[in-house]
Amino acid sequence: MNNTPNTVDKKILKVVSNIDLSKLKGAYNIRKDGKLLVRNTTPNIDIVSKKDKDGIDIIIKENTKNESVHIPVILEKEGMNDLVYNDFHIGENADVTIIAGCGIHNESHKTSEHDGIHTFYVKKGAKVKYIENHYGEGNENAKNVLNPTTVIYLEEGASLEMESLQIQGVTSTIRVTKAYLKEDSNLVIKEKIMTAEAQEAKTEFYVELNGENSSTHVISRSIAKDESKQEFYSNIQGNTKCFAHVECDAIIMDKAKVSAIPRIDANDINANLVHEAAIGKIAGEQLIKLMSLGLTEKQAEKEIINGFLK
Amino acid sequence: MLEIKNICFSREGKDILKNVSLTFPDNKVIVITGANGSGKSTLAKIIMGIEKPDSGSIIFNGQDITDMPIDKRANLGLGFAFQQPVKFKGITVRDILNITAKRKLEKCELCRYLSDVGLCANDYLDRELDSNLSGGELKRIEIAMLALKNSTFTLFDEPEAGIDLWSFNSLIDIFENMKNDTKNTIVIISHQERILDIADEIIILSNGTIKEMGKRNKILPKLLLSSKSNRYSKEVKCNE
Numbered sequence: 433m434n435n436t437p438n439t440v441d442k443k444i445l446k447v448v449s450n451i452d453l454s455k456l457k458g459a460y461n462i463r464k465d466g467k468l469l470v471r472n473t474t475p476n477i478d479i480v481s482k483k484d485k486d487g488i489d490i491i492i493k494e495n496t497k498n499e500s501v502h503i504p505v506i507l508e509k510e511g512m513n514d515l516v517y518n519d520f521h522i523g524e525n526a527d528v529t530i531i532a533g534c535g536i537h538n539e540s541h542k543t544s545e546h547d548g549i550h551t552f553y554v555k556k557g558a559k560v561k562y563i564e565n566h567y568g569e570g571n572e573n574a575k576n577v578l579n580p581t582t583v584i585y586l587e588e589g590a591s592l593e594m595e596s597l598q599i600q601g602v603t604s605t606i607r608v609t610k611a612y613l614k615e616d617s618n619l620v621i622k623e624k625i626m627t628a629e630a631q632e633a634k635t636e637f638y639v640e641l642n643g644e645n646s647s648t649h650v651i652s653r654s655i656a657k658d659e660s661k662q663e664f665y666s667n668i669q670g671n672t673k674c675f676a677h678v679e680c681d682a683i684i685m686d687k688a689k690v691s692a693i694p695r696i697d698a699n700d701i702n703a704n705l706v707h708e709a710a711i712g713k714i715a716g717e718q719l720i721k722l723m724s725l726g727l728t729e730k731q732a733e734k735e736i737i738n739g740f741l742k
Numbered sequence: 743m744l745e746i747k748n749i750c751f752s753r754e755g756k757d758i759l760k761n762v763s764l765t766f767p768d769n770k771v772i773v774i775t776g777a778n779g780s781g782k783s784t785l786a787k788i789i790m791g792i793e794k795p796d797s798g799s800i801i802f803n804g805q806d807i808t809d810m811p812i813d814k815r816a817n818l819g820l821g822f823a824f825q826q827p828v829k830f831k832g833i834t835v836r837d838i839l840n841i842t843a844k845r846k847l848e849k850c851e852l853c854r855y856l857s858d859v860g861l862c863a864n865d866y867l868d869r870e871l872d873s874n875l876s877g878g879e880l881k882r883i884e885i886a887m888l889a890l891k892n893s894t895f896t897l898f899d900e901p902e903a904g905i906d907l908w909s910f911n912s913l914i915d916i917f918e919n920m921k922n923d924t925k926n927t928i929v930i931i932s933h934q935e936r937i938l939d940i941a942d943e944i945i946i947l948s949n950g951t952i953k954e955m956g957k958r959n960k961i962l963p964k965l966l967l968s969s970k971s972n973r974y975s976k977e978v979k980c981n982e
Contacts, residue, residue: 722841724816726844
C-alpha cells in the first residue's frame with residue numbers, strides 16, 4: 433500500500449479533522465481503507481495497534497497537558513466495510529484534545545461503511561475534549577454509511593466534552609453514545625447534524641449518573657431537509673444526587689421527518705433531570721427580520737441554518 | 743419622501759385600516775400614536791412589506807413599492823425595528839451586526855454601536871440572540887441594528903418597551919443622531935410623552951383612521967389634555 437496521502441486524502445483530512453498534513457504536530461494515526469496510512473507518537477502519547485482485533489489503543493500518560501491526538505479515517509475503496517475498535521486510556525489529570533472523524537469518498541454505486549467503536553477510559557481529574565466530524569462525498573448514487581459508537585467511562589472528577597458534527601453526504605447513520613459517570617465528573621455532548629435528500633440519521637444517548645455530583649449536558653441541534661429522516665433518543669439515568677440537562681432542537685424543512693424520544697429516569701430523590709425538545713420549521717419572523725435587513729429569503733434561510741449549526 | 747395612498751386593510755371581518763393616506767416628509771421625526779388596536783403596528787408593517795394592504799399604494803421617493811418584497815424595500819433604504827425582537831439560536835450579537843452592515847465590522851465599530859445602546863461589547867458580542875438575553879437586552883440590540891443599517895426611512899415599533907433600566911436619554915440621542923447624521927426619516931410608534939416630545943410631527947390614529955395630524959406644538963398639548971381628562975374621568979368612576 434502506498435503510504436503517501438493523495439489529493440482526495442488531503443481534502444478529506446482537511447474536512448473531517450481540519451488537518452494540513454505538512455503542518456501536523458503531536459500524535460496521530462491516519463487510517464485509510466482499513467489499514468494504517470501514517471502514525472506518529474509523542475513521549476506522552478503512545479498509539480499501539482491491537483493484536484486481537486482491528487483497532488488501536490491510545491495511551492495518554494498522566495498529567496499530559498495541552499497535547500492533541502488526531503485519528504482520522506478515510507474510506508475510498510468502493511464497497512469497503514470497515515469495523516474498528518479504538519480505545520483511549522487517559523491518565524490522571526491529563527488535559528488533551530482528541531480529534532477523530534471519518535470521511536468517505538465513494539465513486540461507486542456500492543455501499544461504503546465505517547463503524548468506529550470508541551471507548552474512553554478517563555481517569556481521575558482528567559479533562560478531554562473530543563471532536564468528531566463525519567462527512568461523505570462522491571457518486572450521487574453511492575451509499576455512505578457511518579455507525580459510530582462511543583462509550584465513555586468517567587472516573588472521579590473527570591470531564592469530557594464531545595462535539596460531533598455531520599453535515600454532508602452521509603446516507604445513513606446510527607450514532608450511539610453511552611456514558612457512565614462517577615463522583616464529580618462532567619460530560620458535555622454537543623451534536624450537530626444536517627440531513628438532506630433521502631438520508632437517515634438516528635442518534636441514541638444513554639447516560640448513567642452514578643456518582644454524587646456528577647452532571648451532564650447533552651445538546652443536539654439538527655436540520656432535516658428534503659425527504660430525510662432523523663430520530664433522536666436520549667435516556668438519562670439519575671441514580672444519585674446529580675444534574676442532567678438534555679436539549680434537542682430540530683429545524684424541519686421540506687418533506688423531512690424528525691422524531692425526538694426523550695427519557696429521564698430519576699432513581700434518587702436528589703436527581704435533578706431536565707429535558708427540552710423542540711422541533712419546528714424556520715420561524716417566519718426570523719426570515720422576515722433578516723429580509724428587513726436586505727437579505728433575500730434564500731440568504732436569510734442560509735444564515736439561520738449556518739447559525740443554528742455553528 | 744414616503745407617501746401612502748388610500749390604504750385599506752381588514753382581517754377576519756374587522757377593518758384595521760380604513761382608507762389611510764399620509765405623506766412622510768424627509769429628515770423628520772414623526773411619531774404615530776393612538777390607542778391599542780388603532781392600527782399603528784399594521785400601518786408600519788404595511789410600509790415595510792411585512793403585511794400586504796387590501797388596496798391602496800405606497801410610493802417611496804417617487805417609486806411605487808406596493809408590491810415590492812421586504813428585502814428589496816430594505817435595500818432601497820427602509821428599516822424596521824420590531825416591537826418584539828426576533829430570537830435566533832446560534833446567531834450571535836456580532837453575527838447579526840455583521841449581517842446588518844453587510845460586512846465584517848471592526849471591533850471598535852461594534853463597540854461603538856453597542857455602547858450607544860448602553861451595552862458593553864466584550865460582554866455581548868459572542869452571546870447568542872436567544873432566550874439567554876433579556877427582553878430589554880434584545881431590544882437594545884435591535885435598536886443598535888437599526889442605527890447601524892444604512893437606511894433613509896426607519897420605522898420603530900414601540901422602541902421604549904422593555905428598556906426601563908436604560909436611560910431614556912440614550913434612546914432619544916440615537917434618534918437625534920440618526921436624524922442629523924444620516925438624514926434619516928424616523929417614524930416611531932409610541933405612547934411615551936418623552937418620545938412625543940422629540941417629534942417634529944405627530945399622527946394620531948384611531949380605529950383605523952387618522953384622527954389628527956400636524957406639528958408637535960399643535961398636537962401634543964391637546965393630546966396631553968385629553969389623556970389627563972381621561973385619567974380624571976377614570977378616577978371619578980373609581981371613586982363612585
